Amino acid sequence: MMRFEHVSLPQRVRFGTGEAAENLAAEIEALGASRVMVIVSDGERELGHAVAGGLPVARWHHEVVMHVPLEVAERARQAAMAEHVDALVSIGGGSTTGLAKAVALTTGLPIVAVPTTYAGSEATDVWGLTEGARKTTGTDDRVLPRAVVYDAALTIGLPVQLSVASGLNALAHCVDSMWAPRADPIDRALAAEGIRALRVGLPLIVKEPTGTEGREHALYGAYLSARAFASAGSGLHHKICHVLGGMFNLPHAQTHAVVLPHVLAFNAPCADDARRRIAVAFDAPQAVEGLRRLYDRLDAPRALRDLGMPEDGIDAAAAAVLDVVPSGNPRPVTLAAITELLQAAWEGTDPR
Ligand code: NAD
Helix, strand or coil, X not given: CCCCCCCCCCCEEEECCCCHHHHHHHHHHHHCCCCEEEEECHHHHHHHHHHHCCCCEEEEXXXXXXXXXXXXXXXXXXXXXXXXXXXXXXXXXXXXXXXXXXXXXXXXXXXXEEECCCCCHHHCXXXXXXXXXXXXXXXXXXXXXXXXXXXXXXXXXXXXXXXXXXXXXXXXXXXXXXXXXXXXXXXXXXXXXXXXXXXXXXXXXXXXXXXXXXXXXXXXXXXXXXXXHHHHCCCHHHHHHHHHHHHHCCCHHHHHHHHHHHHHHHHHHHCHHHHHHHHHHHCCCCHHHHXXXXXXXXXXXXXXXXXXXXXXXXHXXXXXXXXXXXXXXXXXXXXXXXXXXXXXXXXCCCXX
């Protein structure tokens, strides 16, 4: 028997390479906005001006910090209020989208998101804020961007290694959506197509970093991955990465990239349907083998030790993960199993 409940988040997507400025202007006009705050980090300043230069901009805001520290969010909120802003535009990766979400959370201002990485935050209603070493996340209708403008040309400047890590972050949304607590057949269908698109796109980016074909597939896959993740919720993989990111301040996308093969290898033997779907999406005989082949082609990051995690942090991290294991994970999780998984991910050995 098939029985489920699924909520689709209301959001327009405009996808077109080389069309970001035009599509963004159309969205701002549709909102009737006349005092826009454009959030774009210092590094993407030039790109931001090229895309949003024609808008009625009341404020350019460049203070963007990973994981959205509360004081950074407060300054952006105050700037939005002081300038009587009526819409927010975010141009950048997940950190930039995250700051726009933090402003929308307290002001209710509408966001138009222009992503330049494959993190996928633009397609979720999830916000995150950091206070000291503590990261808080939540969901709220107000933070879901009203529209997303995708333009593969904007991601060409993303270095290949970061593109790979970011794309594998999207792939992790897909894989985890197969068994996350609220996963339903629609999420699984979106996730499978997301895996297929990323499997095609990421090797093309490595082969031809300045081409747009691979980057179009990757952006499309990133969107699908985020739709699936927003609906399905955090599975074991995301819980592990959340713990590691918080405890050791590790880089977001790379941490996801390293952990993913280990979680897939752990859960796959107990997740028949997911295992089959993932294998088909990889066009491989087995799910784990499909992911391994992709990692080899991408020269993907493999070890947490390379990202700065201390080996003596493994035990504490394993204990913290055990406290947040999602209900319904296909395979029972023990402290010994998580410790072994983290040890292998730390060393960068093949998943067991
Ligand atoms: P990021 O936004 O921090 O960007 C990483 C680096 O890439 C930055 O230095 C940035 O300046 C640079 N960059 C971005 N676009 C570029 C481009 N086109 N060319 C050259 N450089 C570019 O990293 P991220 O991985 O995109 O996002 C990570 C953050 O997003 C984390 O805080 C994570 O928690 C959050 N996130 C949230 C959700 C959600 O649903 N709320 C989903 C995914 C990620």
